[in-house]
Amino acid sequence: MDNQITKPEDFFKFKIKDFAFRVEGADPGDFITYTESKCNGCGECVLVCTVNLWSMPKDAKKAKLSSKYKDVCMECAACYAVCDKDAIDFRYPNGGAGIIIKHG
Amino acid sequence: MAKYDVAIAGAGPGGSYAAKTAAELGLKTVFFERSRKVGEKNASGCGLGQRWWRDFPEIMEKVEKLPSYRDIHSCIFKIVDEDDNLVTTISTTKTKKDAERIMYKGIPRAMSGTSIYRCDLDPLLADLACEAGAELRTSTLVTDVMKENGRVTGLVTDKGEKIEADIVIGADGAHSIVAIKSGIRKRWRKDQITLIPQIDFKCNEQRLDDVIGPAEWVWFGPFCGAYQVNFRDGFHLGLGQWLDIWALKPADMIKRVLKIPAFQAMCRAVDAEMREYQIHMLPWMEKPGKSYADGVMLIGDAGGFPCPLEGEGVWHACFTGKYAAETAAEAISNGDPTTRTLQKYEAKWRQPPLGLEYEYGKEFVALWKNSAFNPEFMKKMVQFLGELQWLNFPSPIFDWSDDHMSSFNDHLGHVLDLLPELSEFAEKYVIPMKRGISDTNREKIANMISGSISAKLPGFIPDWPVKSIVRKKLGLK
Numbered sequence: 183m184d185n186q187i188t189k190p191e192d193f194f195k196f197k198i199k200d201f202a203f204r205v206e207g208a209d210p211g212d213f214i215t216y217t218e219s220k221c222n223g224c225g226e227c228v229l230v231c232t233v234n235l236w237s238m239p240k241d242a243k244k245a246k247l248s249s250k251y252k253d254v255c256m257e258c259a260a261c262y263a264v265c266d267k268d269a270i271d272f273r274y275p276n277g278g279a280g281i282i283i284k285h286g
Numbered sequence: 287m288a289k290y291d292v293a294i295a296g297a298g299p300g301g302s303y304a305a306k307t308a309a310e311l312g313l314k315t316v317f318f319e320r321s322r323k324v325g326e327k328n329a330s331g332c333g334l335g336q337r338w339w340r341d342f343p344e345i346m347e348k349v350e351k352l353p354s355y356r357d358i359h360s361c362i363f364k365i366v367d368e369d370d371n372l373v374t375t376i377s378t379t380k381t382k383k384d385a386e387r388i389m390y391k392g393i394p395r396a397m398s399g400t401s402i403y404r405c406d407l408d409p410l411l412a413d414l415a416c417e418a419g420a421e422l423r424t425s426t427l428v429t430d431v432m433k434e435n436g437r438v439t440g441l442v443t444d445k446g447e448k449i450e451a452d453i454v455i456g457a458d459g460a461h462s463i464v465a466i467k468s469g470i471r472k473r474w475r476k477d478q479i480t481l482i483p484q485i486d487f488k489c490n491e492q493r494l495d496d497v498i499g500p501a502e503w504v505w506f507g508p509f510c511g512a513y514q515v516n517f518r519d520g521f522h523l524g525l526g527q528w529l530d531i532w533a534l535k536p537a538d539m540i541k542r543v544l545k546i547p548a549f550q551a552m553c554r555a556v557d558a559e560m561r562e563y564q565i566h567m568l569p570w571m572e573k574p575g576k577s578y579a580d581g582v583m584l585i586g587d588a589g590g591f592p593c594p595l596e597g598e599g600v601w602h603a604c605f606t607g608k609y610a611a612e613t614a615a616e617a618i619s620n621g622d623p624t625t626r627t628l629q630k631y632e633a634k635w636r637q638p639p640l641g642l643e644y645e646y647g648k649e650f651v652a653l654w655k656n657s658a659f660n661p662e663f664m665k666k667m668v669q670f671l672g673e674l675q676w677l678n679f680p681s682p683i684f685d686w687s688d689d690h691m692s693s694f695n696d697h698l699g700h701v702l703d704l705l706p707e708l709s710e711f712a713e714k715y716v717i718p719m720k721r722g723i724s725d726t727n728r729e730k731i732a733n734m735i736s737g738s739i740s741a742k743l744p745g746f747i748p749d750w751p752v753k754s755i756v757r758k759k760l761g762l763k
Contacts, residue, residue, distance in 0.1 A: 190550035201563035259461035278425030
C-alpha cells in the first residue's frame, strides 16, 4: 500500500478515501434517493457525513447530493437518520457491491 | 417460490446465532448477507466480555483459536485534559473473588474476556449455523418484506426474488430495512442512536504484547471518550456521539484523539500504522424498542438491544437471536405466527440475564449524556481525577514546588472547590441508582451505621430504636 501513514504525528492528516475499500466494478444500484422538494435546508446531513457527500450551496436553500456518491459513500446511513423531513432514503448498495471492511 | 420456516436478514453475530438455533430446532432456515462473504460488511470493534464463558462457552472455546484473538483482563483509562495533556491513568481491577465468579471446566474465567475482529468472529458463527443445516446466501441485500393482511410473510431481495417464510427475523443492524419496511418503526430518534467513526491500526504484535498487554484502553477527556480495542496485531480507535449532539464533523472528532501526544507516543511504541477507516451507527438507548409484529421479530442492533451503559451489543444480539429462533419454533409448531405467540419473544428477552441490562437503562444513559458527553463537566472531572491522584501517596512526597504542607493544602483546597459541583452531579445522576443496592448489602450498611451510633450513646439507651430508624432510612423492613 503506498498510502500508508506511518508517522504518528501525521495521523491526523489522513484522507478517508485512502483508508476505505470497496468492491470495484460492481453496480451498487441507486441506494440513496434524495427528494429535493422535501428538503428544508437544515444542513444536518452536511454536518454528519464523513465524506462530504452532502453540501449546502450558498444561494440555494436545499442540500445537494454529490454525483459521485456511489463511489465514495461509507454506507453509515446517518444522512437518513438525521433527516426529519424524509427527504433522504437509504437502502444500502446491492449485494456484493459497495464497502469492504477487512478488519472489522 | 421457495418456502422456508424462518428467513433471516443479516448474518452478523445475531443473525447467525438465530440461524444456528433455528436449524438446530429442525426449522428450514435461510439467512442473507449483503457482502460477498460474511464478516466483510460489519463495522465494529468487538470485545466479548467474561460472561461469554458463562453463556456461550462452546463458542468461546472456538473464539480462543481465531487469529485476531487477544486475551483481555483489564481496561486502562487514559485521562486527558482539554489541552491534550495526559493527566493520569486509571485502571479497572479484579480480585481472586471476581476471577472465580465464572468457572468453566474447573478454570476461573471471570478475569478474561477477549477482543476479536468481526472478520474472524462473524464467519465462525455463520459456519456453525451452516453446519447446523441453515442455508446462507451471500451477496444478497434484503430490500423489502412481503406482507399479507398486515402480516409479514417473507423477504424480497435486491434481485427481486421473493422468499416466503412463516417467520421473518430482522438482524440487519442499526439501519434495519426489515424494521422499517415491516412498519415496526422508522428511523430511531436522534437521542437513541450514535454515530461511530473508527480507525484500524496495524501493529507489531510483540510490541503490542509488551506495551499494552491483555487490556483495552480508553482515551477519556473533554473531547469525549474514545475506545481503543486491542487485537492480536492491531487496534481499533473509535468514538461515538448521539446524533442530536454532533457539534463537530465525526471525522474531526476522531482526529482530535490522533493529535494527543500520549496517543502518538503509544503508536510509536507499538509501530502502529493506519490501515482502515469505517463508520457505523449504533443504537444506544434506555431500553430496546418494539421488537416484534405479526410474522416478524427484530434482534440485536435492529431491535435496539446494545447495553445502555457501554454500548456493547454482540452478547445481546446472540441472546435475542436465540430467543427469536426459539419463539419462531414455538409459533410454527402451534401454527400461530401472529403477535399472540411472538409476544413471548419479548417475555423471553425481558428475563435475566438479558432483561437485567435495561433495568437501569434510563439512569445509565442519563449518566453518560451528562458526564462523558458534556465537555464542560468533563473538564472539571478531569481536574478532579488529577487532584485525587495527587492526593495519593506519591505526589505529596515528590512535589518539591514548595514545602510539603503548603502544596498539600493547595491541592486539598482545589478538591474541596470542585466537590460541590460534582456532588450536584452525583445527586442527580448517581443517587437514583441506589435502588439497585441489594437487601443483603443494605443490612450490612444498616448494622454498620446503627452500631457506630449506638456505641457513642449512653448505655441506658437501648439499641433497637436507633436500628429501627436507620433501617427505615435505608428502605429495610
